[in-house]
Amino acid sequence: MKRFPRILVAAAMLCLQSAAHAYDRADYPHWVDLDGDGQDTRQEILIRDSAVPVTFGDDGNVDAGLWVCPYTGRMARSPSELDVDHLVALGEIDAAGAGSWTIEERTAFANDPDNLVAVYKGSNRSKGDKDAYLWLPPNIANCEWYLRARSAVWDKYGIAIDDDEKKSAAFFADKCPLHEKGIKLNRVRRWLGTWFDGLF
Numbered sequence: 001m002k003r004f005p006r007i008l009v010a011a012a013m014l015c016l017q018s019a020a021h022a023y024d025r026a027d028y029p030h031w032v033d034l035d036g037d038g039q040d041t042r043q044e045i046l047i048r049d050s051a052v053p054v055t056f057g058d059d060g061n062v063d064a065g066l067w068v069c070p071y072t073g074r075m076a077r078s079p080s081e082l083d084v085d086h087l088v089a090l091g092e093i094d095a096a097g098a099g100s101w102t103i104e105e106r107t108a109f110a111n112d113p114d115n116l117v118a119v120y121k122g123s124n125r126s127k128g129d130k131d132a133y134l135w136l137p138p139n140i141a142n143c144e145w146y147l148r149a150r151s152a153v154w155d156k157y158g159i160a161i162d163d164d165e166k167k168s169a170a171f172f173a174d175k176c177p178l179h180e181k182g183i184k185l186n187r188v189r190r191w192l193g194t195w196f197d198g199l200f
Helices: 003-019 041-049 090-095 103-110 121-127 140-156 163-175 182-192
Strands: 062-064 082-086 116-120
Touching: 041 062, 041 082, 041 116, 082 121, 090 103, 116 121, 140 163
Parallel strands: none
Antiparallel strands: 082 116
């Protein structure tokens, strides 16, 4: 009986956290052609991440290729099945202080290929602006890659990873690497918060 209220409190805290920071995506212009090669950033990431040479439609955009979503392992042949995701979400970087950057700096971040990956659109929308404490890829084999890639982005922009994400990275690295139950355990840990951490 004592544990049940804690679960409710943890769930309420997660809801408050998700609603705590609002930002305007228009402050981060993305899918622009920064290098002037005729392809915007989305098209360039689709070209880069395809396992085979892509083909183009009459409009000059990518029409077909072969992509394996690193979040889910799901294969796609049409760009319509994909989103290009920011590993470190725009909402995260804004909350970390990027709102004070110049428009040029925000545009550069929003179109940085080191922070972008082509993924199945359902997984991107599930992730949203959540950090690695609240969301990890369903494809557990790629969780370690995901955490490393996010860390590299934070390092590139000189922003320290927050304590919650450090906990998530440490928990996964120490207790659950490539373990089929790891992702489920990590979800439980995030829901119960620090009370769960004390059990291990």
